[in-house]
Amino acid sequence: xxxxxxxxxxxxxxxxxxxxxxxxxxxxxxxxxxxxxxxxxxxxxxxxxxxxxxxxxxxxxxxxxxxxxxxxxxxxxxxxxxxxxxxxxxxxxxxxxxxxxxxxxxxxxxxxxxxxxxxxxxxxxxxxxxxxxxxxxxxxxxxxxxxxxxxxxxxxxxxxxxxxxxxxxxxxxxxxxxxxxxxxxxxxxxxxxxxxxxxxxxxxxxxxxxxxxxxxxxxxxxxxxxxxxxxxxxxxxxxxxxxxxxxxxxxxxxxxxxxxxxxxxxxxxxxxxxxxxxxxxxxxxxxxxxxxxxxxxxxxxxxxxxxxxxxxxxxxxxxxxxxxxxxxxxxxxxxxxxxxxxxxxxxxxxxxxxxxxxxxxxxxxxxxxxxxxxxxxxxxxxxxxxxx
Amino acid sequence: xxxxxxxxxxxxxxxxxxxxxxxxxxxxxxxxxxxxxxxxxxxxxxxxxxxxxxxxxxxxxxxxxxxxxxxxxxxxxxxxxxxxxxxxxxxxxxxxxxxxxxxxxxxxxxxxxxxxxxxxxxxxxxxxxxxxxxxxxxxxxxxxxxxxxxxxxxxxxxxxxxxxxxxxxxxxxxxxxxxxxxxxxxxxxxxxxxxxxxxxxxxxxxxxxxxxxxxxxxxxxxxxxxxxxxxxxxxxxxxxxxxxxxxxxxxxxxxxxxxxxxxxxxxxxxxxxxxxxxxxxxxxxxxxxxxxxxxxxxxxxxxxxxxxxxxxxxxxxxxxxxxxxxxxxxxxxxxxxxxxxxxxxxxxxxxxxxxxxxxxxxxxxxxxxxxxxxxxxxxxxxxx
Numbered sequence: 001x002x003x004x005x006x007x008x009x010x011x012x013x014x015x016x017x018x019x020x021x022x023x024x025x026x027x028x029x030x031x032x033x034x035x036x037x038x039x040x041x042x043x044x045x046x047x048x049x050x051x052x053x054x055x056x057x058x059x060x061x062x063x064x065x066x067x068x069x070x071x072x073x074x075x076x077x078x079x080x081x082x083x084x085x086x087x088x089x090x091x092x093x094x095x096x097x098x099x100x101x102x103x104x105x106x107x108x109x110x111x112x113x114x115x116x117x118x119x120x121x122x123x124x125x126x127x128x129x130x131x132x133x134x135x136x137x138x139x140x141x142x143x144x145x146x147x148x149x150x151x152x153x154x155x156x157x158x159x160x161x162x163x164x165x166x167x168x169x170x171x172x173x174x175x176x177x178x179x180x181x182x183x184x185x186x187x188x189x190x191x192x193x194x195x196x197x198x199x200x201x202x203x204x205x206x207x208x209x210x211x212x213x214x215x216x217x218x219x220x221x222x223x224x225x226x227x228x229x230x231x232x233x234x235x236x237x238x239x240x241x242x243x244x245x246x247x248x249x250x251x252x253x254x255x256x257x258x259x260x261x262x263x264x265x266x267x268x269x270x271x272x273x274x275x276x277x278x279x280x281x282x283x284x285x286x287x288x289x290x291x292x293x294x295x296x297x298x299x300x301x302x303x304x305x306x307x308x309x310x311x312x313x314x315x316x317x318x319x320x321x322x323x324x325x326x327x328x329x330x331x332x333x334x335x336x337x338x339x340x341x342x343x344x345x346x347x348x349x350x351x352x353x354x355x356x357x358x359x360x361x362x363x364x365x366x367x368x369x370x371x372x373x374x375x376x377x378x379x380x381x382x383x384x385x386x387x388x
Numbered sequence: 389x390x391x392x393x394x395x396x397x398x399x400x401x402x403x404x405x406x407x408x409x410x411x412x413x414x415x416x417x418x419x420x421x422x423x424x425x426x427x428x429x430x431x432x433x434x435x436x437x438x439x440x441x442x443x444x445x446x447x448x449x450x451x452x453x454x455x456x457x458x459x460x461x462x463x464x465x466x467x468x469x470x471x472x473x474x475x476x477x478x479x480x481x482x483x484x485x486x487x488x489x490x491x492x493x494x495x496x497x498x499x500x501x502x503x504x505x506x507x508x509x510x511x512x513x514x515x516x517x518x519x520x521x522x523x524x525x526x527x528x529x530x531x532x533x534x535x536x537x538x539x540x541x542x543x544x545x546x547x548x549x550x551x552x553x554x555x556x557x558x559x560x561x562x563x564x565x566x567x568x569x570x571x572x573x574x575x576x577x578x579x580x581x582x583x584x585x586x587x588x589x590x591x592x593x594x595x596x597x598x599x600x601x602x603x604x605x606x607x608x609x610x611x612x613x614x615x616x617x618x619x620x621x622x623x624x625x626x627x628x629x630x631x632x633x634x635x636x637x638x639x640x641x642x643x644x645x646x647x648x649x650x651x652x653x654x655x656x657x658x659x660x661x662x663x664x665x666x667x668x669x670x671x672x673x674x675x676x677x678x679x680x681x682x683x684x685x686x687x688x689x690x691x692x693x694x695x696x697x698x699x700x701x702x703x704x705x706x707x708x709x710x711x712x713x714x715x716x717x718x719x720x721x722x723x724x725x726x727x728x729x730x731x732x733x734x735x736x737x738x739x740x741x742x743x744x745x746x747x748x749x750x751x752x753x754x755x756x757x758x759x760x761x762x763x764x765x766x767x768x769x770x771x772x
Contacts (some may be wrong), residue, residue, distance in 0.1 A: 016661060016666070017666070017667065020659050020662065020663040020666075021663060023656070024656035024660050026657035027652050027653075027655060027659070028416075028653070028656050029658035030652065031649045031652045032419070034645070034649065035649070037749075049468055059550060061545065061547065061552075062485070062547060063481075063486075066452055066548075067547060067548035069550075069586075069587070069588075072746070103449065103452075103453065104449075104450050104452040104453070105448035105450050105453075106449065106624075106634070107452070109637075109640075112637065114630070114634050115450070115624075115634065116634065116637045116638055116640070117450060117452070117638070139412075169447070170619075171420070171622065172618065172622055191757070202622050203449075205587070248756050255726065256642075258547075259423075262421065263419055263649070264421070265487065266416065267416060267653065268417035269415050270412045270413075270415045270416040270656075270657070270660070271656070271660075273408040273409070273412035274660035274663065274664075276408050277405055277408045277409060277412075277660070277663065277664050278663060280404060280408075281405070285671075297625055298419045315566065334639060334640070334641045335641060336638070336640040336642045337638035340641070357644060371506075
């Protein structure tokens, strides 16, 4: 085998080309990793939201909470009727079922005049316990009957009138933001929460519920609950496994993911051609060296491997720089609209995403170096040695 | 002329290198063309909308909330209003589709074509639609896509509403390219809702208003909103173009990211092209020295190298923008939900080619300056 040192020294001696190639592969890998991190963060917002044992009850035929409507009295009744069927209870023995109303307001983001969608959810006392990792990080929990609201730090930061102490107007009724909460980065963090009765009163929609969220005691209880709700014609309700429900929502994210991966692919092909250029020049410029190596008895295979290694080393160098370049953005919070709902998410450049970036660099080094390396192998020894 | 030929000869000398560089530029620009086409699509329509003097009345809480139909009677009587229709997004699911794939709007068939005056619909078909309470009209492209003909029935499953609909196609209209909606009787939907005691009975998602002239629009917006300011259902009235702008804003930071990625791509392409050019120049050191020895001026050598570099990038740019445009049309043809219109703003295409020219110019500067400054003696002496 040709020593690795030979390649590393070759890279060093042509340092301008090496630097340029590493820099552009790095930049293109950086752009791709940035997109991967965005998609990963977005998926994460939906994935942590779902809990195996959680169920969402909607009106029969509704695919989303918006558009679903359930009579409030029936929604409350649902909890007590179904308790025996296996709804979980919390430590105080209360039934874990929360009738909620989700509405979408249009409010301007900060520094903007045009309003965009913002989800406001009226929740019952049980609402917070049904969200994994719910905690108030600043201020306090709202008190029912006082037209108070809480929201996540990222919504507070991004939307006008949503900061702690500010007042958000819902149908001419001001709601004071009294607290900021986190819920392990789930989609709940994209919403403003108020007590359900206050939201109903402000919107003049008494008794109007869009969904009931409930927690099953165990898997068997979950199946019983599903069967019981769906079989009962009187209810006229449909029940969805939360995981399944979010899966539907994630489909919209899948479009963004598709676009993101397409982008990464195109950019990588672009970078690959650039890297191939560098390697072709390296092979052409070192014809005599290659001839000498072969004359010394190094096999075609070792020459091939040697040039492939050089190409991969070159691109990996760029790839690592590119991956590191995204780290300052790790955890950066951002928001976009998924099927007309504002969803906030945090960029996530975890090990998986960085590994994807490194693999990308490796692949483009391999593919970009393959043809130049084959050219090196095919060289006629005598002619190569004669080359000036 | 001979000079240009010389440049082109140089371009095709190391064919593989020029091709790889051009492809690198081209592929990245193809991607950027599609992405920019995407983020500018909505804005590109806005000037077109401005001409029609249309306004939209919606709930202050957003267009997913609804407004009472009584607002319509009030708006209709205002001075300066030419006509007004209710629009309710029914959001039904067609056949075995999982999600609504085209919009179905409940409206007033008598007034719709006064607001959407661009629609072309056969007068007999219009009459037939108006006479049939369960009739609907569909867009010609959608009709072709789903193979609908006049007289066919379309069954929609309620998603946002608890009512399923059975509609009959009474007409096929030609509208602006960005419209592919199905329109049916608001009265029909409302009666069904009323019979079920649905709280959504007696409401519309938005009102679509056509003003008599542009001048009265601002005043009308104010008038409507003031009237309902302190009611149970405050309204938000804005021009059609302002309404459309709202949708552009939905993408949020994504737009900013795409623009930044675009910058990073342009910068790296400059490096790709610059690297290739520098390699070519290094290999041609002796030749350039020779050119200078026989009397080529510094300026001429400079222009020669810059010309070569620009030619390669432009080649890639034209290829890339062209490919991007074709990809756009293809996606539009197969997945019209992603790419609703077969249109990319010309400014995007022109910028794409301009960016390629810029990349060629900037990436050529360093190698060109180097070549022009090359000392004849050193160059001739050097063995590469």
